[in-house]
Each structure stands twice: as C-alpha cells, then as structure tokens.
Amino acid sequence: MIEGQDREVAVRPLATAADASAYSRFLDQCPAATVYHSLPYRDLVLRSTPCEARYALAWRGQDVIGALPLMAADGPLGTVINSLPFFGSHGDLLTTDDRAAPALQGWFREQLRDDGVAAATIVTNPFDDAPKADWSEASLVDERIAQWTVLARENGDRIDIHSAIDGSARRNVAKALADFVSVEVDNSAVDFLADCHKHNMAGIGGRCKPEAFFAALPITMVPERDYRIYVAKVDGKPIGALLVFLFKHFVEYIMPVTAPGNREHQPTAPIIYRAMQDAQSEGRRIWNWGGTWTSQTGVYRFKKKWAATEKRYSYRIFVRDDRVLGQTAETLTAAYPYFFVVPFSALAQAGAAE
Structure with a gap:
C-alpha cells in the first residue's frame, strides 16, 4: 500500500482511454483545474520537449477523487520531475475529496525514492483556494506572483x-x-x-x-x-x-x-x-x-x-542529488530543456561557476 493511503482510496497511473475519460470528467468538476492539468496540454508538452508523463489518479470506487500530474525528463544527472514543466505551467495535486491528498502525496514520495531521481519540483496552483497538500518537506522554495x-x-x-x-x-x-x-x-x-x-x-x-x-x-x-x-x-x-x-x-x-x-x-x-x-x-x-x-x-x-x-505562489523543490547544486545555470538549462531543476540563486549559493 502506498504510504499514507486510505484503504478506500487507490492510486493508479493514468494508463488507459477509460482512465483519460474519467480524468477529464474529474477536471470538469474541479474548480481549481486549469488548462495546464488538461490532456490536450499534456500532449502538447509531450510533443514539444523530450519527456514522459506520469499522471496519477486517486480512485474511490469508480470515481476519480484526486489527481497529480507529473512529467519526467532524463538527463546526465538522472531524472528531473516537474508538476508541471514548460514555461512555468501550474501543476500540484487536485482533489474533490480530502482523502485523496495523503494518498497522492504518498505516491509522489515513491517517485522520489527512485535512485535515478535528481530533483523534483511542484509548481503550486494559485487558483486552489484550499490546497490539501503539504509540501513543507521541500528542500528549497522559490516564489512567483500570479496575476x-x-x-x-x-x-x-x-x-x-x-x-x-x-x-x-x-x-x-x-x-x-x-x-x-x-x-x-x-x-x-x-x-x-x-x-x-x-x-x-x-x-x-x-x-x-x-x-x-x-x-x-x-x-x-x-x-x-x-x-x-x-x-x-x-x-x-x-x-x-x-x-x-x-x-x-x-x-x-x-x-x-x-x-x-x-x-x-x-x-x-x-x-x-x-x-x-x-x-x-x-x-x-x-x-x-x-x-x-x-x-x-x-x-x-x-x-x-x-x-x-x-x-503569491511557490515552487517546491525536492533535491535528491546534490550534484545539481554544483552545476551552472547554462548546464542545467541545456541538460533539462523546459524543465525547472533548482533556482539559479541556489547554484550561486552553492558556489557554482558563473
């Protein structure tokens, strides 16, 4: 069982056409869902930059009650995960039932435990007035202004x-x-x-x-x-x-x-x-x-x-391999195009060469 998962809640990857239909219906019912969570946008990003989608759905019976869209890109330092990548797209988990949040966060932690993951970022959703997720264990935080x-x-x-x-x-x-x-x-x-x-x-x-x-x-x-x-x-x-x-x-x-x-x-x-x-x-x-x-x-x-x-909203960054902090902005941008790895200010603080 996934860490923190309610026995009545099952988390599974979005894998089939039926899953996709259920996910789209869930987005229609979720006030905080934006175009960045949508499947057409997912497909646009997949065709625009080398990466793979890892979308998780939280189910209670036959109903989707939560979702966490992730995308992953491989590079010389390992895998970098974003929710979501590509010019600051909002991600984060969406829920219509409080029980979905801990289950989806448990699934996210499982992704981080993979030895190949170098860093992961959750771009929080400013349109979620009552976010259910607690990302306080993040290694770094970067702020933006939603307008x-x-x-x-x-x-x-x-x-x-x-x-x-x-x-x-x-x-x-x-x-x-x-x-x-x-x-x-x-x-x-x-x-x-x-x-x-x-x-x-x-x-x-x-x-x-x-x-x-x-x-x-x-x-x-x-x-x-x-x-x-x-x-x-x-x-x-x-x-x-x-x-x-x-x-x-x-x-x-x-x-x-x-x-x-x-x-x-x-x-x-x-x-x-x-x-x-x-x-x-x-x-x-x-x-x-x-x-x-x-x-x-x-x-x-x-x-x-x-x-x-x-x-204000935030980027919550989970650093799993400290080698990323020793890179330059140019090397990270080249290695993981259109993905957020760490704030460039963190590279300077870690003594990365300019």
Whole structure:
C-alpha cells in the first residue's frame, strides 16, 4: 500500500482511454483545474520537449477523487520531475475529496525514492483556494506572483473592462484604433505567430518556445475549444497576434507577438481588449496572465494596468542529488530543456561557476 493511503482510496497511473475519460470528467468538476492539468496540454508538452508523463489518479470506487500530474525528463544527472514543466505551467495535486491528498502525496514520495531521481519540483496552483497538500518537506522554495484579471463574478455579473483598466491601457487601445488597427480571429495564423515570436525573443534575448510547439499546437489542441489566435492588422497586413488557451472559465494569456517595425501601432492593446470582451460574452470569468518573477517589475506593471489582481505562489523543490547544486545555470538549462531543476540563486549559493 502506498504510504499514507486510505484503504478506500487507490492510486493508479493514468494508463488507459477509460482512465483519460474519467480524468477529464474529474477536471470538469474541479474548480481549481486549469488548462495546464488538461490532456490536450499534456500532449502538447509531450510533443514539444523530450519527456514522459506520469499522471496519477486517486480512485474511490469508480470515481476519480484526486489527481497529480507529473512529467519526467532524463538527463546526465538522472531524472528531473516537474508538476508541471514548460514555461512555468501550474501543476500540484487536485482533489474533490480530502482523502485523496495523503494518498497522492504518498505516491509522489515513491517517485522520489527512485535512485535515478535528481530533483523534483511542484509548481503550486494559485487558483486552489484550499490546497490539501503539504509540501513543507521541500528542500528549497522559490516564489512567483500570479496575476489575473477578473472578467466576471461567480454570479455571472460582468465587470466593465473599460472602466477597470488603467488609463494608460485605455490610451493604448485608443491609439491603435486611431491608427486603424483591426482585430480578427485567425486560428490558421500559426506560422505568423511562430515567426514573430522568434523575432521578438531574439530582440530581448529571451528563450523561444521550440518549433515543435507550433507544429504540435493544431495537432494536440482544437481551435475554439482549446485555443484561439487573435491577429491585429493594418490595411489588411498582419502586424501582431496573441495566442490564448481556453479552458472552462479561464482564458490563458500565452503568447503576444508584434511584427518587426510595428510596435508604434500598439497591436497588443486592442487584441487584449477584444479578447477580454469575447471571453466575457462566452461566460468566462478569469483572464490569467500567468506567473511573474518578483524581479520582473516591468512585466508586473504591464499586467497590473489591465486590472490584474495577484497572489503569491511557490515552487517546491525536492533535491535528491546534490550534484545539481554544483552545476551552472547554462548546464542545467541545456541538460533539462523546459524543465525547472533548482533556482539559479541556489547554484550561486552553492558556489557554482558563473
């Protein structure tokens, strides 16, 4: 029996099509579930970076009452586990029954006991108002700021977006409209999105999403069910775009891009404004901006001017092999692409070479 497991609760890996259907029904019933927990997103990540999925389900009879999604990547130091990897995806366990949490945590501890595991990270879920898991035994903790804009209250009452956002955001929208920027949905604009993303990241020295991500997007996700691409145009020419993910009452702000030479048109502002209005009309309540590092003051202020509220959440890191602390940021990033291993500040404290 798995450590801490209730006799009435069984934990098993998600392994069959029937398991997948049961898991998807569970997510529909779980208010804290986000797109990152979903199976289309799982498949997108599996096609975007070398890794394997280890999703555990807690069953009580024929019902799924909890789940813990993990992904694992092998590398020169052993296996690194994340819940979840790929640009800060939220993971952590989900439950609809308190008995599921200790059983799933026991299953997680079993994963850590594998001699080949170098490190594991749980990215906690800021949308879980009453988390059942206790990850206090983690070796290290790293903090992030979750930011999201409430589009409608739980009773369905919509907020007035124009009044809620900051004056500078309203001016950016007005300037774009004065420049005759139009916005439309074009879910076929994946190549334009990818090309602009590559140029934008090169311009700021940021890390690009891999080409495999863009190839996998229309294969693993369904447009209008799982994702949508907004495109801004001037005189019929695309000048910017935004990829959003759609899941239940959430809209996820995933990838804004601006075509080279068009930043003065402020294409992102009218796209966001239009996308927020569309989300409201569809009954969605939360526009999730994603996580922000505490050092990213400019990014934080940008989200804040769009009426973002905030909450701290954490990365709980379990170090099983101290060799990871002796690496450089570059070696870990190369060895485990798109996986979180340890905070880079921990490497510096351990005397890792710069």
